[in-house]
Amino acid sequence: MRLSPVFVALLSGLLAADLGLARSVAPRVADSPAAVTGTRKTSLLKNVAGLPPVPSAAQVAATSLNTDDIQGDILVGMHKQKQLFYFFAINDPATFKTHLASDIAPVVASVTQLSNVATQPLVALNIAFSNTGLLALGVTDNLGDSLFANGQAKDATSFKESTSSWVPQFAGTGIHGVIILASDTTDLIDQQVASIESTFGSSISKLYSLSASIRPGNEAGHEMFGFLDGIAQPAINGFNTPLPGQNIVDAGVIITGATNDPITRPSWAVGGSFLAFRQLEQLVPEFNKYLLDNAPAGSGSLQARADLLGARMVGRWKSGAPIDLTPTADDPALGADAQRNNNFTYSHAGFDLGSDQSHCPFSAHIRKTRPRADLGGSLTPPNLSAGANSIMRSGIPYGPEVTSAESASNTTTQERGLAFVAYQAQLSQGFHFLQQTWADNANFPPGKTPATVGLDPIIGQNNGQPRVVNGLLPSNSSASLSIPQFVVSHGGEYFFSPPISAIGGRLSA
Ligand code: HEM
Structure with a gap:
């Protein structure tokens, strides 16, 4: 019996994923040097009993949200297994932009991709920018959020905390962006970091990184004090099928420019979200x-x-x-x-x-x-x-x-x-x-x-x-x-x- 070329490609992809190998036979979205390419056999996300499930392909197919354009991390919740937060500064905006457009944009994981194991990448890459990062790129449009514009360090006193206990890199406004990498093994994440660093070269500098992981065994899904975390998430009207008791909100509560977002956004910023990152010991x-x-x-x-x-x-x-x-x-x-x-x-x-x-x-x-x-x-x-x-x-x-x-x-x-x-x-x-x-x-x-x-x-x-x-x-x-x-x-x-x-x-x- 002759095997069809599609089947052979699929099979070799499965084998490579099984062995944890990076490969270039079946590129995910594009043949980008920034991507660890290969086909995934098991989900990079973990469904933990008690948490709202990972959005499904059926939900994605039925929604009017543009899930192809929304970065995956925004709507998948607390289901990640291994993650790296890579905080960087932009040294050379022109070179950075070239790689951002040609190498990074094609491989950013969307909600649509993450909703289906068959389209999930080996490593899900998302990227977000601070206000100083947008300014470094020459983007001065008003996004309509003054807390974002001022940066979190300026907000520390609002929370009765001092930046003296902060990671020094967070205490100013020097961080231009964060690349968030999620996978099921740290090895794959390390490969992805190497690809990104070689792609951007000296156009960026890593300022800080934090590696994070789901807890082992029965503690999977539990935070460090031991409590199951990620249970009560809002259901987005027209996207999630609400669970009993779940709060139901319009998409514009989470997604900029979506239904009933009361703020006027620049047209390019419709479909984004503000990300508050905190390192809480x-x-x-x-x-x-x-x-x-x-x-x-x-x-x-x-x-x-x-x-x-x-x-x-x-x-x-x-x-x-x-x-x-x-x-x-x-x-x-x-x-x-x-x-x-x-x-x-x-x-x-x-x-x-x-x-x-x-x-x-x-x-x-x-x-x-x-x-x-x-x-x-x-x-x-x-x-x-x-x-x-x-x-x-x-x-x-x-x-x-x-x-x-x-x-x-x-x-x-x-x-x-x-x-x-x-x-x-x-x-x-x-x-x-x-x-x-x-x-x-x-x-x-x-x-x-x-x-x-x-x-x-x-x-x-x-x-x-x-x-x-x-x-x-x-x-x-x-x-x-x-x-x-x-x-x-x-x-x-x-x-x-x-x-x-x-x-x-x-x-x-
Ligand atoms: C180390 C710090 C934190 C720990 C250990 C923690 C732990 C938890 C746990 C165990 C739950 C219950 C499970 C669940 O519903 O998901 C929960 C829920 C929640 N947490 Fe936290 N949390 C922390 C930080 C924060 C912060 C900084 C905020 C926001 C300012 C926050 C907002 C929430 C919200 C909105 C819920 C869901 C409440 C509901 O809808 O019933 N948490 N957290």
Whole structure:
């Protein structure tokens, strides 16, 4: 039997992918020297039980969003396995633009490509620019976002943090852009970095990089404190099929220039998104010790009571099960069930929404960052309040697992944390708003008894000082805890993730 040439190409591609080999037989989009070419056999994204699934090819086919032109990372959520954030400065704009147009633009991974394993590249490449990066390219158009225009370092005081704890490269405005590489092996990412560096040559300099990875084994999908992360993402109207309880927002909340984005954007910037990057260190052994030392009194083992305190800080048990639905004990089956684990509003028949913290404290991280019925709207799911303040989270843990020596000494000796990524059409409504106006505001949510809620125990900041947090003890809702800061910001930058058409168009003209 003769094999068709198409079948032979496919088969050799599969074999090469199996062996983790870079090859040039079946180029993905274009024969670009910047691409690690080859055919993929298994998805570069991981579907974790309990998280909204990776957007499917069917969803992409049915949507009116131009998913061919939207960079993939914006809409895939927290499903990445290995990732590298490569922060660079542009030294030679003319040479950089030439390569950007001819070598990079053709291989930027779109939402469409990532939705289907058959079209996924070996390494998904996305690229985004800071305001100083756009200026270096001669692009002075007003994108309509002053926080982006000023850069994140100028925003540090809004979050009661000092740039003295920041990675030095983030403390100014010297970073021009970030290349985000995602794959299922670090080896493939390393090959991709080598291709990019040889493509751009001295037209760029690497200023900093951060490599990040899904956690091993059963911790896959969990952030470094141990909680399943990436569950509650907004569903985009006309794109995602909403899961029960999911917030449903217009595309213009996340994508610039899309439906109901209230800001006028330059035409080339329609289909982009603002990317807030933050390197957030997590002091895991210290956090665990605090939970044990401050475990609420009551029945159950010390560890079980410490776990309860942690769950009340986050608003979910480690499995992802919401404490609003299961307030006294974890329910792993609920945590893993995306049809049920987001289906709540904090309202319960027979309980006063204004004073009931027996289910979930007002200060819990997920209640601070999406208060659901606390801000009005339906008492039964879905509660669509404050849709404009939604972000699409796309972060991933970084750093090693906690060692036994660190556990034994209750002391962090190796940095680990969350490479936090949030996409939104307006930083002032998205990341910046959630951190400043909600997480760091002791009187939010409003109209509660007791009136002072305290800061978000996970991400609230108070100039490095302990944070006052109320309502965490189940038996005494007016008790206050003074909680050291276990998430330490090392800063970041605001970027614009442009539509793919602009990468080879306006930005390289
Ligand atoms: C190291 C820092 C952080 C950790 C450990 C963390 C952890 C978590 C966890 C475990 C969840 C619950 C699972 C889920 O729904 O995905 C969650 C949800 C969430 N987080 Fe964070 N987070 C961090 C930083 C941030 C920051 C900086 C923001 C924004 C300012 C943020 C915004 C949110 C939002 C919006 C949700 C979903 C709330 C909902 O809709 O119910 N997180 N986070």
